[in-house]
Amino acid sequence: MVTCKDTRAVIIALHKKGFTGKDIAASKIAPKTTIYRIIKNLKESGSIVVKKASGRPRKSSKCQDRLLKLIQLRDRGTTSTELAQEWQQAGMSASARTVRQRLLEDGLVSRRTAKKTLLSRKNIRDRLIFCKRYWDWTDEDWGKVIFSDESPFRLFGASRKKLVRRRPGERYHQSCVMPTVKHPETIHVWGCFSAKGVGSQFCLRTHP
Known part of the structure; x- marks a missing residue:
């Protein structure tokens, strides 16, 4: 298992070989902000120790964030306000805005539902049978x-x-x-x- 110390060492080694912060971030071995902080700290002090970030501490833990994601994936149509209420029942007090921020971090973006023809079990079965029956047809066959x-x-x-x-x-x-x-x-x-x-x-x- 790669530890935080190992990750920092890898980032420093890559940077010393000429890789930029952007290049290293593309490998996704660590958050982009962490990578840039390590490189900046190295340039300023020669140390690979990451300074603690300033600002308001994060309201939710990684475990609570995973729970929120599971609640959303269980029902994609649940609104951020409803999710905040369900999250609160699980012991996490947060606003709908915080919910949206956490979901955005996981790549879950709110979009209008796409329209698609409703298929019955018979429709699905018939389409599968059709595909299996004609999967090996050539352009000449379809030309007829x-x-x-x-x-x-x-x-x-x-x-x-x-x-x-x-x-x-x-x-x-x-x-x-x-x-x-x-x-x-x-x-x-x-x-x-x-x-x-x-x-x-x-x-x-x-x-x-």
Whole structure:
């Protein structure tokens, strides 16, 4: 097991061989701040002893940080405020801001959820069977296949919600509303493509 003393000795040896602090930090043998402190202390006093960092002491221990990470990974949707409450139940009193800082240190960044098609067990099984059946197909084999699909298109109005910017009292202003009809006319278009290119499109049916 590599001790702190061994790590400091390795950092000093690498620096004496011409490696910069940035080069040594890339190896991730120690935190970047620690590496730079060791090098700075060596230049100033010739010692490899790391001076104690100044400032407010860290509120949580490494063990408590690991617990927080496990709580977050158990339920990715838990908010920082909820995590702070759960952390408090485990004996750690900290704010939501501290929670976010600790999670950022572990590379856990808050992002919007990605949308993905819901797959049933049957969907997953069928896709796996398909992959196993055709895994050894060549480009020539796939060149004989035509892929096709159909999509609906509304001829009046938009099928998705639209955002507008308006002032108070302008909710029903002509420029702020989207006209609708009870049964909008819709056409279904079928198309296909293959290795040779895109095929023709056909209108299948209209509604109403």
